[in-house]
Amino acid sequence: MPDWLITGIEIAYALIVIGVALATILSNRSVHKTLAWVIIVVFLPVIGLILYLFFGQDNRKVRLISKRSLKRIVEHPVPSSVKIDKKDYPEKYASVINLMSTLSPSASLFGANNIRIESSGSEFFLDLLKDISQAKQYINIQFYIFLDDALGRLVSDVLIEKASQGIKIKVLYDSMGCWNVKKSFFKRMQNAGIDVESYLPVRFPRLARHVNYRNHRKLVIIDGHIGYLGGMNIAKRYLKGVKWGTWRDTNVRIEGHGVYGLEMSFLTDWCFAKPGKKEIRTEFTYPEHSHNAANDNIMLQIATTGPVGAWREMMQGYMHLFAQCKEYLYIETPYFIPTESIRSTICNVALAGCDVRLIIPKHSDTRFVHAVSQSYLQDFMDAGVKVYSYKPGFLHSKLLVMDGDFVSIGSTNIDCRSFENNFEINAFIYDRKIAAEAHHQFIKDQGLSERLYTRHWKKRSHWRKFKESVLRLLSPLL
Numbered sequence: 317m318p319d320w321l322i323t324g325i326e327i328a329y330a331l332i333v334i335g336v337a338l339a340t341i342l343s344n345r346s347v348h349k350t351l352a353w354v355i356i357v358v359f360l361p362v363i364g365l366i367l368y369l370f371f372g373q374d375n376r377k378v379r380l381i382s383k384r385s386l387k388r389i390v391e392h393p394v395p396s397s398v399k400i401d402k403k404d405y406p407e408k409y410a411s412v413i414n415l416m417s418t419l420s421p422s423a424s425l426f427g428a429n430n431i432r433i434e435s436s437g438s439e440f441f442l443d444l445l446k447d448i449s450q451a452k453q454y455i456n457i458q459f460y461i462f463l464d465d466a467l468g469r470l471v472s473d474v475l476i477e478k479a480s481q482g483i484k485i486k487v488l489y490d491s492m493g494c495w496n497v498k499k500s501f502f503k504r505m506q507n508a509g510i511d512v513e514s515y516l517p518v519r520f521p522r523l524a525r526h527v528n529y530r531n532h533r534k535l536v537i538i539d540g541h542i543g544y545l546g547g548m549n550i551a552k553r554y555l556k557g558v559k560w561g562t563w564r565d566t567n568v569r570i571e572g573h574g575v576y577g578l579e580m581s582f583l584t585d586w587c588f589a590k591p592g593k594k595e596i597r598t599e600f601t602y603p604e605h606s607h608n609a610a611n612d613n614i615m616l617q618i619a620t621t622g623p624v625g626a627w628r629e630m631m632q633g634y635m636h637l638f639a640q641c642k643e644y645l646y647i648e649t650p651y652f653i654p655t656e657s658i659r660s661t662i663c664n665v666a667l668a669g670c671d672v673r674l675i676i677p678k679h680s681d682t683r684f685v686h687a688v689s690q691s692y693l694q695d696f697m698d699a700g701v702k703v704y705s706y707k708p709g710f711l712h713s714k715l716l717v718m719d720g721d722f723v724s725i726g727s728t729n730i731d732c733r734s735f736e737n738n739f740e741i742n743a744f745i746y747d748r749k750i751a752a753e754a755h756h757q758f759i760k761d762q763g764l765s766e767r768l769y770t771r772h773w774k775k776r777s778h779w780r781k782f783k784e785s786v787l788r789l790l791s792p793l794l
Contacts, residue, residue, distance in 0.1 A: 398573040400425040400615060406746050409722065412637050413617060416744060419629040422580035422618045423744075429572035429614040431745060433725065433753050435713075437554030440544070440567045441467065447538050448474055454484040456537040456582050460493035460530070460727070461549035464501040468550050472501070476508040485510045488582070488589055490531045491517040493549070513589040515739075529623045531585060532727050532738040534567075535578050543575040544568070545618075545741055546725055547650075547714045560679050561709025564761065566648070568725045568743050570616070577618025581741055584620075614747040621728065622739040630728050630742065631735040634716075635661045641718055644671035646758045648715040652676050652689040653731040659692065663699035671702075675758070675765055677712075678705040684787065685731075691784035697770045704765035711761065714742075717754040722746060725754075 405413050405425065416423040434440040448455060448471075455478065462468055479485050487505060489497075491514040502512045515531040536544040546567030548554050557563045570578070621630035638645060638661045645665055652674070654662070666672040674696065680686035693703050716724040726742025728734045745751075 398426060398428070398576065400427050406615065408640060409746055412633065412640065415636050416617055416619050416629070416633050419627050419632065420620045421584070422577040422620050424577065425615055425617055426573040426576060427613050427615050429570055429574045429616055431614050431616070431750055432569045433750065433757065434567045434569060435757050437548060437563065437565065440548055441555065443569060444536060444544060445471070445474055447542050448478060451478055451483050451538050453539045456486045458488040458582055458585060459534050459549050460490045460532045461551055462487070462489045462494055462497065463551040464497050465552045467552040467555060468501070471550055472505055475510055476505060479509045486586060487512045488515060488586060490515045492530050513586070515585065515589050530738050532734065533581065533585070533741040534727055535582060535741060537575060537578050537582060540575055540579060541571060543570045543578040545578065545727070545743060547712050547727055557709055558681070563709055564706070564711045564713055566713040566715045566725055566757070570743065574616045574618060574743070581618060581620050585739070614745065614750060616746065617744040618741065619744050620739070620741045621735070623737050628735050630740055631655060631658060634658060637718070637722070638662060638665050641665045641670050643719045646673045646717045646755070647730065648675045648711060648713045648758065648761060649730040650677055650680065650710065650712045650714070651682070651685050651729040651731040652692060653685065654692060655732055655735055658730065659695065662701065663696060666700040672700065673702045673704065673762065675704045675706055675711060675761055677710050678707050679710060681710060687784050688787045691788040693768060694770070694773060697768065697773065703768045704762055705768055706761060706765045708764050715754060715758065717751055717758055720751050720755065721748050723751050723754040
């Protein structure tokens with residue numbers, strides 16, 4: 317090989333490494349993420365550069381919609397009378413509520429809610445189809461995945477039928493989540509009068525900027541009175557399961573003032589997915605609620621997070637919340653790749669003497685991520701966290717219950733991607749009755765899981781430990 321060519325390769329190598337290193341350093345990210353990108357580019361310069369262009373660019377300073385539009389969505393015309401006054405906040409969680417309402421525009425505290433936890437796909441989809449069939453005015457639907465399978469076609473058929481009755485329907489789906497769904501599936505709904513939009517469509521040359529920031533939210537709003545959110549997408553696996561067993565997930569059905577929070581989140585995403593449309597300006601209205609759940613006056617917040625803005629809303633909310641723990645903290649998550657701050661916070665809660673339990677799936681739909689998750693478990697077990705592995709199938713539930721009076725259900729995983737890169741949504745519920753139901757479901761799932769003990773966990777093969785440790789170096793990038 318000629319000397320000039322070797323010199324050129326060396327110069328190109330140096331420029332790639334220095335360029336990516338400077339870009340990551342100047343973006344003022346976490347040290348772990350910066351070092352991870354530098355390591356990848358040093359050892360795999362060409363592949364590393366491509367990965368960085370697709371997955372490494374920081375999008376937090378980008379504004380998705382104008383301040384004016386966001387203000388109209390958040391402040392007008394939601395009746396101020398439905399928001400809970402600060403003096404009536406639950407004393408223990410007042411600081412958590414203040415933090416989330418400051419960080420997340422949709423996270424005002426709402427009361428007068430009737431809430432039902434749904435722990436299976438059959439329960440969720442039966443209720444959803446029934447509520448959709450009874451819609452009188454409009455339906456707003458947003459899912460990360462909306463598949464063209466038997467269940468997806470059933471839901472789309474029901475929506476098309478409602479559209480023929482004059483019901484206004486909006487469907488928002490994530491472009492990457494539905495990358496393998498044919499456009500004809502959504503075109504059929506559009507031809508029936510349904511307004512369908514994709515979120516952050518992946519089209520070159522915008523691919524590099526958008527592919528790493530996905531809208532992972534799953535929610536439905538019906539007539540402004542009924543709402544759903546949680547971990548379930550529209551796909552038949554939520555009913556039929558997978559090859560190795562059932563697909564366990566958790567959703568929540570909300571009836572009452574809390575649906576306003578879902579509306580705020582949906583309209584914000586809709587305005588970004590469909591900007592500049594004249595008709596959007598007439599849609600910043602919320603229906604008056606006749607619902608008055610006097611006997612179910614449950615308080616909740618709709619907390620959202622995303623890869624834009626100055627703060628990592630859900631991660632900071634969880635950290636502050638966990639610090640309030642007095643008795644127990646139970647967590648279910650399908651993907652467990654905690655940030656360093658979340659890791660230390662959960663371990664501190666356990667070390668302080670609280671009963672901390674974690675359930676993750678024994679088998680996962682993502683082997684790479686699952687292997688990385690395994691590398692973190694020893695730290696938690698050493699701190700006193702009781703770790704369980706769910707056996708019957710895939711545990712996709714994102715459920716958190718604490719101290720018998722707090723529940724979080726939504727789309728957020730305990731992993732770097734949910735905290736850093738995805739648009740997520742959770743319901744923060746402050747109620748003993750709902751917490752008792754969530755606690756019961758957690759104990760039921762625990763009964764279907766095997767506990768992992770340190771003495772056995774340390775006996776994993778050296779090759780497995782090595783693989784997990786190497787992959788863990790990439791955890792800030794997942």
